[in-house]
Amino acid sequence: MDHLLEIKDLSVVFHIFGADVQAVRGISLQLNKGETLAIVGESGSGKSVTSKAVMGLIPNPPGEIATGEVLFEGKDLVKYSKKQMQKVRGKDISMIFQDPMTALNPTMKIGKQIMEGLIKHQSLSKHDAKNRAIELLQLVGIPNPEKRVDEYPHQFSGGMRQRVVIAIALACNPKILIADEPTTALDVTIQAQILDLMRGLQEKTGTAIILITHDLGVVANLAQRVAVMYGGKIVETGTLDEIFYNPKHPYTWGLLSSMPKLHAKTDKLLAIPGTPPDLSNPPKGCPFAPRCPHAMKVCTEHMPAYTELSATQKAACWLLDERAPKVDPPATIGVGGES
Amino acid sequence: MAEKTEKLLQVKNLKKYFNVSRRDVLKAVDGVTFDVYKGETLGLVGESGCGKSTTGRTIIRLYDPTEGEVIFDGQDVGGKLSLKSKKELSKRMQMIFQDPYASLNPRMMVKDIIAEGIDIHHLAKSSKERMDRVYEMLETVGLNREHANRYPHEFSGGQRQRIGIARALAVDPDFIIADEPISALDVSIQAQVVNLLQELQEKQGLTYLFIAHDLSMVKHISDRVGVMYLGNMAELATSDEVYDHPLHPYTQSLLSAIPVADPKLERTRERIILQGDVPSPIDPPSGCRFRTRCPFAMDVCAKVRPKWHEVEKGHWVACHLHDEGLKTEKA
Numbered sequence: 001m002d003h004l005l006e007i008k009d010l011s012v013v014f015h016i017f018g019a020d021v022q023a024v025r026g027i028s029l030q031l032n033k034g035e036t037l038a039i040v041g042e043s044g045s046g047k048s049v050t051s052k053a054v055m056g057l058i059p060n061p062p063g064e065i066a067t068g069e070v071l072f073e074g075k076d077l078v079k080y081s082k083k084q085m086q087k088v089r090g091k092d093i094s095m096i097f098q099d100p101m102t103a104l105n106p107t108m109k110i111g112k113q114i115m116e117g118l119i120k121h122q123s124l125s126k127h128d129a130k131n132r133a134i135e136l137l138q139l140v141g142i143p144n145p146e147k148r149v150d151e152y153p154h155q156f157s158g159g160m161r162q163r164v165v166i167a168i169a170l171a172c173n174p175k176i177l178i179a180d181e182p183t184t185a186l187d188v189t190i191q192a193q194i195l196d197l198m199r200g201l202q203e204k205t206g207t208a209i210i211l212i213t214h215d216l217g218v219v220a221n222l223a224q225r226v227a228v229m230y231g232g233k234i235v236e237t238g239t240l241d242e243i244f245y246n247p248k249h250p251y252t253w254g255l256l257s258s259m260p261k262l263h264a265k266t267d268k269l270l271a272i273p274g275t276p277p278d279l280s281n282p283p284k285g286c287p288f289a290p291r292c293p294h295a296m297k298v299c300t301e302h303m304p305a306y307t308e309l310s311a312t313q314k315a316a317c318w319l320l321d322e323r324a325p326k327v328d329p330p331a332t333i334g335v336g337g338e339s
Numbered sequence: 340m341a342e343k344t345e346k347l348l349q350v351k352n353l354k355k356y357f358n359v360s361r362r363d364v365l366k367a368v369d370g371v372t373f374d375v376y377k378g379e380t381l382g383l384v385g386e387s388g389c390g391k392s393t394t395g396r397t398i399i400r401l402y403d404p405t406e407g408e409v410i411f412d413g414q415d416v417g418g419k420l421s422l423k424s425k426k427e428l429s430k431r432m433q434m435i436f437q438d439p440y441a442s443l444n445p446r447m448m449v450k451d452i453i454a455e456g457i458d459i460h461h462l463a464k465s466s467k468e469r470m471d472r473v474y475e476m477l478e479t480v481g482l483n484r485e486h487a488n489r490y491p492h493e494f495s496g497g498q499r500q501r502i503g504i505a506r507a508l509a510v511d512p513d514f515i516i517a518d519e520p521i522s523a524l525d526v527s528i529q530a531q532v533v534n535l536l537q538e539l540q541e542k543q544g545l546t547y548l549f550i551a552h553d554l555s556m557v558k559h560i561s562d563r564v565g566v567m568y569l570g571n572m573a574e575l576a577t578s579d580e581v582y583d584h585p586l587h588p589y590t591q592s593l594l595s596a597i598p599v600a601d602p603k604l605e606r607t608r609e610r611i612i613l614q615g616d617v618p619s620p621i622d623p624p625s626g627c628r629f630r631t632r633c634p635f636a637m638d639v640c641a642k643v644r645p646k647w648h649e650v651e652k653g654h655w656v657a658c659h660l661h662d663e664g665l666k667t668e669k670a
């Protein structure tokens with residue numbers, strides 16, 4: 001198949017004093033042209049590190065890509081020099097960071113920050129770049145763009161800053177847009193506009209999107225495929241409908257049943273007890289075993305292999321082994337909506 | 340749910356303006372009025388830039404109010420404060436910040452971040468007592484003891500936010516302003532943190548002002564919800580009332596814009612995507628602040644600022660559609 005991006009057996013380690021944090025532990029993923037792939041999962045599970053590895057932004061030291069390849073249009077980005085990566089970044093692959101504070105330079109005017117990439121990658125004149133910057137600000141819904149283009153980040157609220165970050169990412173019409181929590185800081189009417197904007201951009205330009213988010217509503221709205229990460233591994237992948245209506249991994253079950261439902265009264269949320277594993281000393285077997293209500297002896301000893309559930313869905317769980325007891329997903333999965 | 344009626348915090352016509360240039364004044368908060376009852380959670384939602392954080396920050400006196408009153412536990416804390424009363428206030432009122440990156444000092448170890456308030460207010464008699472409290476707080480928020488000697492940059496976004504919560508809880512406050520405390524957390528941890536905040540509330544009688552943009556979570560955690568728009572309060576009522584019978588057109592469009600975690604429903608759902616830009620708080624629209632985007636705007640909306648009033652018991656709204664005078668005029 002013609003994958004735009006293919007991640008093969010990627011591992012990322014951070015060497016901090018006295019410990020090696022194994023942030024990403026041998027993951028493989030494909031991104032097809034024009035699709036939106038959502039990566040969801042526990043906080044600290046390695047989603048941002050994965051996307052930074054794709055962007056060549058793992059700080060070294062302390063970080064290191066220990067194994068694996070990141071093939072973009074067939075070429076391995078891991079082998080690229082700093083200079084080669086700079087050309088890829090912003091032009092072919094661009095990223096919207098989780099954190100709009102550090103993504104923007106506090107001492108530089110908003111407009112100038114948008115113009116930088118346009119001048120570097122598209123050789124626009126200063127004048128044209130500024131006009132395009134104003135256009136982009138308008139596109140992402142900043143009021144008075146002609147005026148605000150000359151303001152500084154601190155004069156913008158959190159949500160407005162994130163819209164600027166999106167404008168910068170979109171500036172050069174990238175082939176891949178990695179959006180790390182792109183709408184987390186935005187309220188829902190603007191989120192609805194941004195999701196619309198991202199979808200519109202995708203239809204127009206065929207940009208493939210890797211969407212990292214905690215909001216399963218946003219996933220349901222925008223993604224076609226979903227990868228669920230836990231403890232530095234991908235525990236389940238599938239199409240949107242497979243993950244929401246026929247999930248097979250107990251962590252996916254927990255994820256779906258810990259959301260509040262807008263249209264129903266939930267007394268207490270069903271939280272998954274415990275904390276995610278310490279990745280400086282990851283468990284030998286299934287990373288979810290210490291929190292999994294269905295854990296068996298084998299789970300703590302051996303990492304489960306993937307079971308192919310359909311052409312598009314697979315999960316890594318011992319429950320899917322034919323020798324394991326049959327377990328039904330919890331009734332609380334009851335997906336959102338009309339219930 | 341027992342009705343909570345004792346006022347812990349009264350905010351009256353609170354204004355916070357910023358001088359952004361020699362000529363321009365930015366009206367971040369422009370006359371909001373609400374009470375927070377002891378032991379309740381008041382949720383605050385609204386458009387990005389509408390002044391939610393500024394409201395919180397002005398209440399806790401990170402900013403001095405431009406106008407209006409803030410009365411905390413019977414005491415006026417909106418005016419000039421001595422250093423001593425500011426310090427006392429900072430023990431009783433704590434804030435959990437929107438941004439877990441900027442709010443933690445990168446050069447401090449986690450244990451010292453959490454113990455910051457303990458040290459300022461001399462709450463630990465020995466270094467052992469101090470560390471015991473730090474460990475207790477780490478475990479309360481679902482982190483491990485081993486995390487005490489690490490630095491913030493070694494943590495993921497979600498883990499950092501839990502450090503911020505531990506820091507706020509460490510001084511044993513009465514009132515917590517939580518500014519987007521769970522936005523950066525994934526849902527299973529959100530559920531833990533929200534359950535944790537609720538447990539702490541039941542056990543210690545904490546009162547929360549909970550600022551967030553996730554309306555389903557705000558509905559879940561809040562007794563009452565206030566909806567802000569461009570420095571004003573548009574609507575305030577019990578959370579069921581706001582979600583089941585929203586009166587203000589802005590609230591109605593907010594509710595329709597929420598993405599639902601159900602792909603089939605998402606594919607078919609009609610949503611009102613609000614047209615137009617959010618007006619600038621430097622030069623806000625006359626009359627009703629929402630009129631430039633409101634599907635129901637009338638002539639009067641440009642001329643007269645709608646009054647903030649209680650249309651039904653406990654249900655406050657500022658909209659001419661629900662103006663008593665106008666209703667009788669029309670009838």
Ligand SMILES: Nc1ncnc2c1ncn2[C@@H]1O[C@H](COP(=O)(O)OP(=O)(O)OP(=O)(O)O)[C@@H](O)[C@H]1O
Pocket residue numbers: 014016021022023041042043044045046047048049050059062063098279492493494495496497498523524525
């Ligand atoms: N610079 C760093 N030094 C040391 N450890 C790091 C560094 N950056 C990330 N890590 C560790 O790598 C792991 C994965 O972090 P990552 O930021 O990818 O999580 P995430 O899945 O994006 O979580 P969140 O949803 O909270 O953003 C975490 O355990 C984190 O502590």
Ligand SMILES: Nc1ncnc2c1ncn2[C@@H]1O[C@H](COP(=O)(O)OP(=O)(O)OP(=O)(O)O)[C@@H](O)[C@H]1O
Pocket residue numbers: 154155156157158159160185186187357359365366367385386387388389390391392393394437620
């Ligand atoms: N220190 C400041 N100086 C000047 N303007 C400010 C300052 N802080 C906030 N503002 C402005 O005040 C308005 C309200 O900002 P605030 O941060 O309170 O919004 P918010 O409702 O918390 O938004 P968000 O949901 O994006 O966090 C915005 O227009 C913002 O640009």
Ligand code: SF4
Pocket residue numbers: 249250251286287288289290292293294295296299304316317318319
């Ligand atoms: S492998 Fe075992 S511990 Fe892991 S998710 Fe499956 S049942 Fe639970």
Ligand code: SF4
Pocket residue numbers: 587588589627628629630631633634635636637640645657658659660
């Ligand atoms: S006062 Fe007028 S413009 Fe404002 S919300 Fe009501 S109907 Fe709309």
Ligand SMILES: [Mg+2]
Pocket residue numbers: 047048049098180495496
């Ligand atoms: Mg992340």
Ligand SMILES: [Mg+2]
Pocket residue numbers: 158391392393437518
């Ligand atoms: Mg804010």
